[in-house]
Amino acid sequence: MTTDSATVPRPGKRERLVNAARELVYLKGISGTSLALIADAADVPVGNVYYYFKTKDDIVGAVVHLYEEQLRALIAELERRHRSPRARLKGFVNALAERAVEAAEQYGPQYGCPYGTLSTELAKKPDVPDELAASLMRIQLDWAEEQFRAMGRRDARDLAYELLAAYQGSAVLTATLGLAELMTRQARRLQRWIDDKGEDR
Amino acid sequence: MTTDSATVPRPGKRERLVNAARELVYLKGISGTSLALIADAADVPVGNVYYYFKTKDDIVGAVVHLYEEQLRALIAELERRHRSPRARLKGFVNALAERAVEAAEQYGPQYGCPYGTLSTELAKKPDVPDELAASLMRIQLDWAEEQFRAMGRRDARDLAYELLAAYQGSAVLTATLGLAELMTRQARRLQRWIDDKGEDR
DNA sequence: GTCTATACTGAGATAGAC
DNA sequence: GTCTATCTCAGTATAGAC
Structure with a gap:
């Protein structure tokens, strides 16, 4: 299981999003954390979140x-x-x-x-x-x-x-x-x- | 302690608001209960809430x-x-x-x-x-x-x-x-x- | 596949008529 | 003192350019 980050098509944006969501939800609760906040913390453009997750609930599920x-x-x-x-x-x-x-x-x-x-x-x-x-x-x-x-x-x-x-x-x-x-x-x-x-x- | 509701100047709108807030906050959490919801449950017009409470946090405090x-x-x-x-x-x-x-x-x-x-x-x-x-x-x-x-x-x-x-x-x-x-x-x-x-x- | 611009909704709060 | 109308803003989600 090699993790050659240079060649893989998706260099972990999804993981970054989930991790940012985890931290923010812990600190501010579900309803206190907006998608904009998550995207910002994960260094991903806001609108792009929806490429990885259909809805906010899906992120929480993750x-x-x-x-x-x-x-x-x-x-x-x-x-x-x-x-x-x-x-x-x-x-x-x-x-x-x-x-x-x-x-x-x-x-x-x-x-x-x-x-x-x-x-x-x-x-x-x-x-x-x-x-x-x-x-x-x-x-x-x-x-x-x-x-x-x-x-x-x-x-x-x-x-x-x-x-x-x-x-x-x-x-x-x-x-x-x-x-x-x-x-x-x-x-x-x-x-x-x-x-x-x-x-x- | 008589509760003659006909003659008292404020027939308990404040109490109704706090009580509605208590129930809704219990069921939906603070961020899940909007002022509109509280006002509706208390049978008080939305804008009127601000006559009794300066902010939403004040209601929660109550x-x-x-x-x-x-x-x-x-x-x-x-x-x-x-x-x-x-x-x-x-x-x-x-x-x-x-x-x-x-x-x-x-x-x-x-x-x-x-x-x-x-x-x-x-x-x-x-x-x-x-x-x-x-x-x-x-x-x-x-x-x-x-x-x-x-x-x-x-x-x-x-x-x-x-x-x-x-x-x-x-x-x-x-x-x-x-x-x-x-x-x-x-x-x-x-x-x-x-x-x-x-x-x- | 990735991101920008934006639509749409509902939130808290305010101004001012009655 | 009571309520209507509305302002402003932030939220989720989408359309569509690149």
Whole structure:
């Protein structure tokens, strides 16, 4: 797989657009980011956006797709790196918190979890298919459930909900209160919590 | 306190506007609700809105203020009804969950917690004072901390964060996954969790 | 395939008649 | 104090030149 950028017909304008959209949507929300803003950030003329995407919703869909791949890559990496489901779950919490901290350093603490805020906004939009709004949460939920089940827990689904809810809730509080350190504190607490869930009850 | 609507000079147009704004912002988000929509729902001519509010942001501010009063009223009611801080906290979780269920029945499960979604959206807006975005969370947080402290917990602040995060996170999952029953399940779990926090550790 | 110019719509806000 | 008419501007999307 060579990436000879000189000869390829499309030198990544689409990728640039999706990436600019991802960042802007994170910072300003879907309705707060105009196509002009996206095009400008991607260094692509405004009208040209429509050569790559039929509508604005399509761009947002591409952002969701990008996040899906990000999550799947993280999961694959965790499964390579750790053999026990408990270590994987702890690595998962760790990775999410790490990203949150990096995002807070780069942009400020007020933007929350990219997956959570985007999914919440999508869920409210009437013309968005439910599955698109649910997809990012479902990927994490299903995988976490799998891990808890591999740990021998019969209540694996409930624990997965609890884990994800704790993380998403911390992100909401972090964003609204503007407290970046809250995220890392709660991440440490979740690590301990996962350790406590060793055996079936 | 008589509400003789025939004789009062302003028969509540302002209230109608704020209430329409509250509902529409909950359903469609701030940027998704236009002034025309608000005016129409409140049965007030569009241009007339500016007699009551200087800008759109002022209407949103009034909605936050309305929610603040709602929360303070709930807290006052809980303090009247229950003498022990534990019963108060359980009543709090109960009340929030009950409202969430009612909202889900009326509008569908995809809209999340009114306080959480509004505060999250406000936190991202650059020209909104941080305190406005934080205020609804802070009211709940401070009060919950007080209750945990009255229960003799030294880690009262942490527990308050944990409680609120669990609730807000459940709301995010409920909204994005479209699962109304998730909210009540997590509320029951939180009741048990509060019971477990009886003595200082 | 790429980009410019522009059409069209709906937004927030204002002026001024009643 | 109340409402109509309208201004201005930014947004999405399109037509068509290159």
